[in-house]
Amino acid sequence: MSEINHQISDFFYQTAQALSLIEQQQLPLLLQPTDWQTRYRSLMQLGKTLPAFSALQQVEQNLIAGCDSQAWLLHQQESSSGRHFWAFDSEARLIKGTVTVLLCQINGKTSAELSALPLRQLLTIPGLQQNLSPSRQNGLLAVLHKVALLADIDLIT
């Protein structure tokens, strides 16, 4: 049992490292105005450095309902600090990239810190929002709702 926990913690630790790098290096470029090709390519590459999900993690209980493509959200709360750690995978690169943008801004935060953040806005990428299809928007909303549920915070509508 403790071995499995250790594995999961390792996974979240590695994911957190990757998200941190993304936040420092790739996110600033992505948020700058540019042509759509560069923006989309950057967004679709964003999740590539994240540790891959195993079949053990791509299970039904981690599935986000209401998504065009299959998407899985993992969560672990560090008992000592109460900080929430996240990992996300999706078959669709745009979804994966967009949620990665969100996660690298919320990873490792406490519920109190998360409550203070404008979560919906953190999903916003200049030039992308207006082109999100209704079904993709629903999928992203579903992720936000699951984050709020797991972190036990209210999602301000």
Next chain:
Amino acid sequence: MTFDVSAFRAEFAFFQQQPDWVYLDNAATMHKPAAVISAETEFYQKFNSNVHRGAHQLSQQATALFEQARDDIARILNAAHREEIIWCSGATAALNQLAAGLTGTVLQAGDRVLLTTLEHHANIVPWQFYAQQHGVILDVVPLTAAHRLDVVEFQRLLSLKPKVVSLSHVSNVLGHIQPIAELIQLAKAAGALTVIDGAQGIVHQLPDLQQLDCDFYVFSGHKIYGPTGVGVLYGRKHLLEQLKPLLYGGEMIRHVSFSETKLNHLPYRLEAGTPNIAGAIGLAAALRWLKQWDLPAIQQHKQQLLQHLWHGLAQMPAIELLSGKTGNAGIVAFNIHGEHPSDVAALLDQQQIAVRAGTHCAMPLFQAIGRSGAVRLSLAAYTQASDIDRTLAAIEQAVALLE
């Protein structure tokens, strides 16, 4: 025979309003020519009244237009009787009416219904629901390796003596044309009633209903240049007489009291409530307008566009084609190797190429071919060669961005 695609396009205000878009989502819905929009507009502006109430001349005029529309459909599609044309909200409603109306009467517990793996959910789910309620068994014709109906298996399943066989003319995902004329005869010989889902097929080929010899045929107006919210259920008169109505209420009754209610005669018995009057008028206008064009020339034009598309896609090793190149009505399903269809569609959307991605209301088909979805291009008569050029360039761009 030549088809003047520019002249055809000129009839559609949509192309002036949205000049930058390449619209390849015609299997989802088609644009409307001026003749259809003006027919509906004229009704609302000049003749608007409820039908079948009869107290004033305005109502009589509206009724005349509405019933003329029914006559037009019956004539153009060669139904034997006008009462065989039932207005409904579309193919989905029509198929629900058939499943509800046949189950418990024609279909008893232990009886069988034969469907195919290529069917749209509208021609699966209603049968599933009513079959489950009444102990009716559903059989499904599998596909060949080329994703076509397995006709050998079709005949084998016919030997189980299904009471009803329901199949689509054209696959809304793959564009594959089923040989319905032969399949109908095989089904009849086995003693089955035949239902043809013409939702995609009707724009490919207007049916001659008597010649086709099916028992029921359904289609939606918005997939043949007509308005949304209207469609037709065609059925042989004696079979429609025996169909249990799905919807009850006004119009479909002759007399109502709390001790006894008598139902109306055909076609009204199957048309409860105020119909989509303007929609019916618009749909008839669409078919009348379409008949003015050289339909074989349109078919040839679409085949030429398809050839152009196949040629271009063949140059791209990253493309996996799901649709076959022959016997195709103008729909191409494909994937970019290793990529999710929604990503591809989003990149095409950025280049103003309108396509659809996903399972296209045909999950059993995708389960059978072992894919989680596909990008779908669906052509129309108003698609032009430059649209195909732009689409091919856009797909190449998508491939490059996904590398």
